[in-house]
Amino acid sequence: MYHLLSGLYAEWTRKEQFNILILGLQSVGKTSVLEKVKSIYLRTPPPSPQRITPTVGQNVFNLSLPSSNLHFWDLGGSKSVRSLWQKYFEESHALVWVVDARLWDDLARGDENPTIGYSAYDKIKKGKGKANYDDDQAMSEQREESWTTLAGLMAHPSLEGLPVLILANKVDDASSSSLSTSFPADHARNPKHIKSWFQARMEGLVEKDIDIDSRDDISRRARRNGYWTTSSPLDKEENLNGDKGYEWEVIGTSAIDG
Numbered sequence: 001m002y003h004l005l006s007g008l009y010a011e012w013t014r015k016e017q018f019n020i021l022i023l024g025l026q027s028v029g030k031t032s033v034l035e036k037v038k039s040i041y042l043r044t045p046p047p048s049p050q051r052i053t054p055t056v057g058q059n060v061f062n063l064s065l066p067s068s069n070l071h072f073w074d075l076g077g078s079k080s081v082r083s084l085w086q087k088y089f090e091e092s093h094a095l096v097w098v099v100d101a102r103l104w105d106d107l108a109r110g111d112e113n114p115t116i117g118y119s120a121y122d123k124i125k126k127g128k129g130k131a132n133y134d135d136d137q138a139m140s141e142q143r144e145e146s147w148t149t150l151a152g153l154m155a156h157p158s159l160e161g162l163p164v165l166i167l168a169n170k171v172d173d174a175s176s177s178s179l180s181t182s183f184p185a186d187h188a189r190n191p192k193h194i195k196s197w198f199q200a201r202m203e204g205l206v207e208k209d210i211d212i213d214s215r216d217d218i219s220r221r222a223r224r225n226g227y228w229t230t231s232s233p234l235d236k237e238e239n240l241n242g243d244k245g246y247e248w249e250v251i252g253t254s255a256i257d258g
């Protein structure tokens, strides 16, 4: 009887566990973001940025909330370690995709303050974030690489349909007047120009649900980039007939400020 009751009690009070995968290209600040989350919840100071080195394996953090346990996996973003990503796909419940908000500076500048006279690249070169983008063209390529990599993840059979939170990190160092000066003001948390940039591509991705050729393209590219090795990843019937809505949101963050 005792065992039955204690079993029932354990079942009733059992917290659900959600595994959250934190991914993104190299140096966008994934580990710094996770350290920031840890420091907020554990009420401890975050490590100094110098102590955070490029991730080769995984960093984990368990966060126990009243109703659930969140288990975070932060993996390295450099090309040489992306092949590890797929080991985590099967067990993930949500994806956090981290991007460097500064890569969208030129778009925000055009929209909101065309009089700012320096290139986004100059700002990054002189700024504190030490990004290595050679020019505006390189920034635009990096944006596209971030998107195609994310699209490959969202089309993977184990991740398809998972909620995606896009963190536009480093807003403290973004040159756009709408982001940098007053973080954490609301508009910095809600970087509309980055959201509309992703919106256009998300719509394309949903359309590709009914376009087998495009989806095969996505999976081919993902395999070339080393983070998918599945050889026949798509259930074509399901993708043709399924209703593949994606739940996603963009939030501006700074791992070292605000």
Ligand SMILES: Nc1nc2c(ncn2[C@@H]2O[C@H](COP(=O)(O)OP(=O)(O)OP(=O)(O)O)[C@@H](O)[C@H]2O)c(=O)[nH]1
Binding pocket: 024, 025, 026, 027, 028, 029, 030, 031, 032, 033, 049, 050, 052, 053, 054, 055, 056, 075, 076, 077, 078, 128, 129, 130, 169, 170, 171, 172, 173, 253, 254, 255, 256, 257
């Ligand atoms: N200005 C600024 N710099 C940041 C921010 N977050 C991270 N950085 C810097 O960006 C660099 C890379 O940070 P990491 O946290 O190691 O990036 P990562 O995405 O984990 O990198 P990999 O593990 O190599 O994929 C470091 O120099 C950080 O100090 C931020 O919010 N603002």
Ligand SMILES: [Mg+2]
Binding pocket: 030, 031, 032, 053, 054, 055, 074, 075, 076, 077
């Ligand atoms: Mg890292």
